[in-house]
Amino acid sequence: MTLLDVQDLTVEFPTRRGTLRAIDSISFSIGTGEILGVVGESGAGKSLTGAAIIGLLEPPGRIAGGQILFAGKRIDNLSQDRMRAIRGRQIGAIFQDPLTTLDPLVSIGRQLVETIQTHLRLSDRDAKARAIKWLEEVGIPAARARIDAYPHEFSGGMRQRVVIALALCAEPRLVIADEPTTALDVSIQAQIIELLKRLARDHGTSVMLVTHDMGVIAETCDRVAVMYAGRIAEIGPVVEVVRHPKHPYSEGLMGSIPSLEHRVARLRQIDGAMPRLAAIPPGCPYNPRCPKVFDRCRVERPGLLEADATRAACWLYDKAAAHV
Amino acid sequence: MPAFILSRILQAIPVLLVVGFISFAMFAFVGDPVTAMLGQDYTEAQRIALVHKLGLDQPFFVQYAKFMWAAAQGEFGLSYRLARPVSGLILERLPATVELAMTSATLALLIGVPMGVYTGIRRNSFASRAFMVFSLLGVSLPTFLIGILLILVFAVLLGWLPSFGRGEVVHFSHWSTGFFTVSGLKALILPAVTLGLFQMTLIMRLVRSEMLEVLRSDYIKFARARGLSQRAINFGHALKNTLVPVITIVGLQLGGLIGFSIVTETVFQWPGMGLLLVQSIQVADIPVMSAYLLLISVVFMGINLVVDLLYYAVDPRLRMTRRVSANAP
Numbered sequence: 001m002t003l004l005d006v007q008d009l010t011v012e013f014p015t016r017r018g019t020l021r022a023i024d025s026i027s028f029s030i031g032t033g034e035i036l037g038v039v040g041e042s043g044a045g046k047s048l049t050g051a052a053i054i055g056l057l058e059p060p061g062r063i064a065g066g067q068i069l070f071a072g073k074r075i076d077n078l079s080q081d082r083m084r085a086i087r088g089r090q091i092g093a094i095f096q097d098p099l100t101t102l103d104p105l106v107s108i109g110r111q112l113v114e115t116i117q118t119h120l121r122l123s124d125r126d127a128k129a130r131a132i133k134w135l136e137e138v139g140i141p142a143a144r145a146r147i148d149a150y151p152h153e154f155s156g157g158m159r160q161r162v163v164i165a166l167a168l169c170a171e172p173r174l175v176i177a178d179e180p181t182t183a184l185d186v187s188i189q190a191q192i193i194e195l196l197k198r199l200a201r202d203h204g205t206s207v208m209l210v211t212h213d214m215g216v217i218a219e220t221c222d223r224v225a226v227m228y229a230g231r232i233a234e235i236g237p238v239v240e241v242v243r244h245p246k247h248p249y250s251e252g253l254m255g256s257i258p259s260l261e262h263r264v265a266r267l268r269q270i271d272g273a274m275p276r277l278a279a280i281p282p283g284c285p286y287n288p289r290c291p292k293v294f295d296r297c298r299v300e301r302p303g304l305l306e307a308d309a310t311r312a313a314c315w316l317y318d319k320a321a322a323h324v
Numbered sequence: 325m326p327a328f329i330l331s332r333i334l335q336a337i338p339v340l341l342v343v344g345f346i347s348f349a350m351f352a353f354v355g356d357p358v359t360a361m362l363g364q365d366y367t368e369a370q371r372i373a374l375v376h377k378l379g380l381d382q383p384f385f386v387q388y389a390k391f392m393w394a395a396a397q398g399e400f401g402l403s404y405r406l407a408r409p410v411s412g413l414i415l416e417r418l419p420a421t422v423e424l425a426m427t428s429a430t431l432a433l434l435i436g437v438p439m440g441v442y443t444g445i446r447r448n449s450f451a452s453r454a455f456m457v458f459s460l461l462g463v464s465l466p467t468f469l470i471g472i473l474l475i476l477v478f479a480v481l482l483g484w485l486p487s488f489g490r491g492e493v494v495h496f497s498h499w500s501t502g503f504f505t506v507s508g509l510k511a512l513i514l515p516a517v518t519l520g521l522f523q524m525t526l527i528m529r530l531v532r533s534e535m536l537e538v539l540r541s542d543y544i545k546f547a548r549a550r551g552l553s554q555r556a557i558n559f560g561h562a563l564k565n566t567l568v569p570v571i572t573i574v575g576l577q578l579g580g581l582i583g584f585s586i587v588t589e590t591v592f593q594w595p596g597m598g599l600l601l602v603q604s605i606q607v608a609d610i611p612v613m614s615a616y617l618l619l620i621s622v623v624f625m626g627i628n629l630v631v632d633l634l635y636y637a638v639d640p641r642l643r644m645t646r647r648v649s650a651n652a653p
């Protein structure tokens with residue numbers, strides 16, 4: 001069943017020198033209990049997509065088109081108050097750097113209890129019990145004794161566990177995790193991803209997992225969306241996209257992964273750089289870097305086209321043109 | 325905590341010794357108290373007798389030690405100008421300055437902090453813009469000019485408030501207070517506003533810029549993502565974090581109030597220590613000047629201690645020793 005349905009979402013920044021279109025008409029959906037991976041170079045628009053979904057785009061950024069449906073209802077046009085009630089309760093968020101996402105002056109127990117009581121009608125005692133339960137669930141040892149501790153008293157990995165507890169303590173149905181392990185020690189990254197995966201499975205939570213780690217995508221996600229210059233280049237089941245990428249950009253990204261067993265952590269560097277927002281070329285945005293570019297790519301912009309088991313925004317898969 | 329306070333007091337001792345040395349050096353090298361006290365006609369014998377009586381014939385370091393020992397007991401000798409004990413003079417003037425500075429500080433905090441919070445949260449509202457323009461006046465106009473303008477409007481043109489003095493005061497043993505008479509309160513308004521305006525606008529601008537900074541932080545974004553109400557975010561998280569850096573500067577500013585009160589007291593002929601200092605400087609009344617210098621440095625150190633204690637109360641990161649074991653991974 002579809003939980004989140006993003007349709008033709010467009011995000012723009014009005015600037016003095018014209019409007020920048022940072023997200024250009026992207027569409028995807030996430031099913032109940034599904035984990036969707038999102039990959040792409042820095043600046044591709046991954047974080048903005050997440051921010052647009054939970055209604056926290058920083059002005060002057062704004063949704064300029066399309067709609068976002070959550071459990072069948074539009075949420076992109078809700079009032080601040082209605083959207084606030086959805087954040088944390090229906091859609092949670094996990095941020096990148098646990099060293100800066102927790103308020104340093106407020107104990108973790110207090111932060112948990114206030115989040116729980118914002119969304120659920122619980123007494124102080126019940127809320128505290130729930131907070132302890134969540135700390136235990138995310139693997140904080142001696143949770144009961146440490147509930148009054150402050151963020152600085154925990155290591156980075158432990159803090160990210162606390163952040164996860166905060167994001168999940170009101171049991172949202174969808175969690176947007178924006179590079180939840182990038183700021184952590186390599187040795188801890190796998191544990192955190194494992195935890196996230198287990199919690200999502202146990203609670204039936206859907207996850208939108210933004211990461212640069214193709215290995216994590218391969219091991220964790222059901223489907224994956226590859227983003228490029230504010231658009232989706234390819235989207236499909238993770239096995240297909242990783243093993244048989246159809247879009248030349250995905251192919252470049254996956255080129256460095258010999259197999260799922262011998263994963264190579266980082267995305268491969270592709271020659272050239274992603275264009276700045278103000279200078280996205282006409283036609284296919286990837287055309288200046290694409291090894292398979294042909295005339296049509298420089299003129300017409302491809303939409304998502306069926307390409308075997310995945311969908312790719314590439315003219316190579318235009319069936320109508322194929323037999324010409 | 326007591327150990328913390330004790331260590332701060334111990335740290336203050338060398339500072340006091342240095343300030344004391346400067347005060348004492350004024351005695352030793354500035355002006356000539358003997359001729360000042362003897363006037364025009366005196367005999368050599370009178371002069372030597374006075375030099376001996378003042379202890380000026382003793383070695384330098386003996387004089388310094390004696391000075392510090394006496395100062396520690398609040399003894400600064402006789403005022404050259406009034407031939408009365410300096411400690412008594414200062415005690416007499418202290419209440420006026422303390423009441424003025426306290427009133428200004430309270431005004432500055434009670435108005436400055438909320439205005440800073442408001443302009444930080446409602447950055448683009450009309451009121452915020454108006455406050456910002458007003459605060460620019462506050463930080464850029466010199467104190468004496470503000471005082472004179474206020475006198476012109478409220479004392480001369482409107483005749484609502486007195487332009488000088490302290491009004492009627494009530495005495496409680498050594499303390500004289502203007503808080504309990506109408507004329508005392510009326511007399512307090514203009515000097516307190518004059519003295520506090522600069523600090524108030526400074527505090528407002530400081531709180532505002534810190535607030536803007538904090539509101540951009542990740543933990544505020546995360547608080548939003550957790551669905552907390554705007555109120556809980558602004559007052560439960562943002563304000564608290566804003567206060568940490570604000571405390572230091574505000575502490576120092578309030579110490580500065582006592583220093584700035586010199587100008588205000590002169591403009592309003594307010595019978596406080598600042599006015600006493602100005603009157604003393606005019607005739608090189610060194611004992612009063614050095615006593616004032618020492619007193620001000622003690623006040624600053626006291627304020628610093630309070631600032632540190634406030635930090636301690638607000639920021640758990642400084643209370644590290646409390647629960648070291650919790651730091652295990």
Ligand SMILES: Nc1ncnc2c1ncn2[C@@H]1O[C@H](COP(=O)(O)OP(=O)(O)OP(=O)(O)O)[C@@H](O)[C@H]1O
Pocket residue numbers: 013020022040041042043044045046047048049058060061277
């Ligand atoms: N306030 C803003 N004004 C103008 N452009 C912005 C603003 N915020 C973001 N952008 C642009 O939007 C684009 C997408 O940014 P986004 O943060 O979503 O990238 P990302 O895919 O999350 O990258 P990263 O991997 O570095 O996190 C970038 O090109 C960025 O320059």
Ligand code: SF4
Pocket residue numbers: 247248249284285286287288290291292293294297302313314315316
């Ligand atoms: S449309 Fe053309 S340029 Fe774009 S990815 Fe496909 S082949 Fe390359």
Ligand SMILES: [Mg+2]
Pocket residue numbers: 046047048178
């Ligand atoms: Mg990002």
